[in-house]
Amino acid sequence: MKRIIKIGLLATILVACNSSDKSKKEEVGSKKETTIETTTEKEYSSYEEIDSDEALVATALMAVPKESRANCKVIGYNMAGDFVTFREGDNQYIVLVDDPKKDGFNAACYHKDLEPFMARGRALRAEGKSASEVFDIREEEVKSGQLNIPTGTTLHIYYGKKTLYNPETSEVADAKLRYVVYMPWATSESTGLPEVPIAANHPWIMNPGTHRAHIMISPINE
Incomplete structure (x- = not known):
């Protein structure tokens, strides 16, 4: 017991x-x-939502090298959903603000000589063309000489999942930069670059052998 x-x-x-x-x-x-x-x-206690045209412009300018932000042209969709020119510019950059109707954040700046190519893409997408159709149409137009992509022209993309920004610095929460250098018709053989990144932040060639061939430099994922 x-x-x-x-x-x-x-x-x-x-x-x-x-x-x-x-x-x-x-x-x-x-x-x-x-x-x-x-x-x-x-x-993020000091961050605010990107909910005004002023905020769209301020955050998009973060894609531009600091010394060139004052004099670049800024375009894109405003808060009302209209594609507008926010301001004119006189240097080598054109800035495209984030589309407030889409999820996340994605702003860019590119060399002004790329504008005909970029504008053609916007026009075709507005017509309802798919990504593959846009690619094929511009491929033929570049081959025929109707469109031109100057070799070595650049695209800077400032992107992230959040739409919060610091109103004092204009930085977007967790946003990063990636870079594109256009090299029409270039290949891995002609450049010595791999077709896939072999290490973090390593340059590689995307769309090799096409009008849209470009060197891609993506940020290191932390």
Whole structure:
């Protein structure tokens, strides 16, 4: 009888200890999740939604080298959904603001000599052409000389998943830059570049052998 009582007491003690350990682990996990959430909220506490034309322009300019931001042309869709020229410019860059109707953030700047090529793409997409149709049409037009993509012209893309920005610095939360250097008809053989990135932040050639061949330089994923 005494043996049975001892076994019962031991089982009760073990159950109590396990419950206590589980509660402590759950408490620690809860504190950790709360800390992460609080840190994230604190990190973006000074950020605001990109919800005005002024904010669209300010954030898009982050795609441009700092010394060239003051004099570049800025175009794109405004908050009302109209494609407009926000301001004229006189340097080598044209800036395309983020489309506020699309998820995430994606602004860009490109050399002004690329504008005919970019404008043609916008026009074809407005007609309802698919991505493959746009590619094929512009391929033929570049081959025929109707369109021109100057070798070495660049595209800078400032992008991210969030649409929050710091109104003091114009930086977009978690946004990064990637770069494109157009090299029409270039191949891996003609440039010595791989067709896929072989290391983080390593240049590679995309769409080789076509009108849209370009050197791609993507950011390191942290």
